[in-house]
Amino acid sequence: MSEFIITEDFPDNQQEFDERFSEEQACYDYLFRMRWPQGFHCPRCGHTGYWMSSKGLCICCRCEYHQSITAGTILHSTKKPLRAWFKAMWWFTTRKSGVNAVNLKDLLGLGSYNTAWRWLQKLRSCTIRKGREKLSGHVEVDEFYLGGERSGKRGRGAEHKCVVAVAVERKGRKLGRLRLQIIDTCSASDLIPFIQANIAPGSSIHTDGWGGYNGLATMGYTHKPMLQTKTEDKNSVLPGVHLVTSLIKRLILGTFQGRFEEKYLTRYLDEYVFRFNRRTTKSVGKRFWRFVQQLAASKPITNIQVATAVISPLLAN
Ligand SMILES: [Zn+2]
Secondary structure, eight states, rough: OOOOOOOOOOOSSSHHHHHHHHSSSHHHHHHHHOOOTTTTOTTTTTOOOOEEEEEEEETTTTTOOOOOOOSTTTTTTOSHHHHHHHHHHHHHHSSSTTTOOOHHHHHHHHHOHHHHHHHHHHHHTTOSSSOOOBSSSEEEEEEEESSOOOOOOSSSOOOOOOOEEEEEETTTTEEEEOOOOOOOEEEEEEEEHHHHBBBTTEEEEOOSOOOGTGGGGGTTEEEOOOOOTHHHHTTHSSSHHHHHHHHHHHHHHHHHOOOHHHEEEEEEHHHHHHHEEEEEEEEOOHHHHHHHHHHOOOOOOOOOOGGGGOOOOOTTT
16 A cells, blocks of 8 residues: 555644643544544455444444454553543653653553553554664664673673664764664674665665674675774764764663663663654654654554563663
8 A cells, every 4th residue: 555645733832732632532533543544444344434333433334343443553452541641652752851650650640650661661662663764875883782791702702781783874973863773693694684674775884894794895885894993992983873872871771770671672772763863853743743653553562561670760761
């Protein structure tokens, strides 16, 4: 199906948000348009005719399938009003550093810290847009370790660590878009697929001299290995990834205090990329609008256990 162009429609500020989404019906209508921008169609038989039950279910006129607006998304079988989720999404997308579980619990009057923490896990799972454009132009690529105690050499001694691949666009002295991904090892068999999945052919890729990047020139990229001299540090050779890496390490290690589970780390990294790539978006409402679109197209996530490593109120986010 070809991409359907949806008219931009969002509140510009907190006051407009509060006025517009104070009633459940307004949230329902907004989510409905995001979920079915071309109008409702039955997930079972594809029919477009439906009627609405008193409980807000869309009932297919042909096969009588009952479809809830939240079924099959991260809001699957939520008992909370959409109003509360809309508030959570507004805060999550419009606050510069997001919202943490302690704040969210207080803001929404949720029963427990764990509930708020699960809500955030669900929201984080919607931060990556499917089919997003690949990075292009001048792109710096590197990897870094998180966790573990030993400093270990690259590709060796990396037990108990997560390896994170990082790619960031350089636009003159400024940074463009960012990509992060946990990979198994620093070898070419993990680095090259990361690059191919995230960077458009024709781009100029700047790396250090690590052998795991050999071969990029034969894959449609211009490869520029930046060889460090003894007197240079990585900061001067690859300043973009160096900056991003140190920011992430500070944030993540402060948050997890050095202990984390990979699946939670992935979601934090995704949230980080989400904020980083929208840091210059002038309209906060537009971020919210985009996010509701992504949520409407999301899949349910289950088995969210509150990780013991993240319960400390210190970290909260
Ligand atoms: Zn049907």
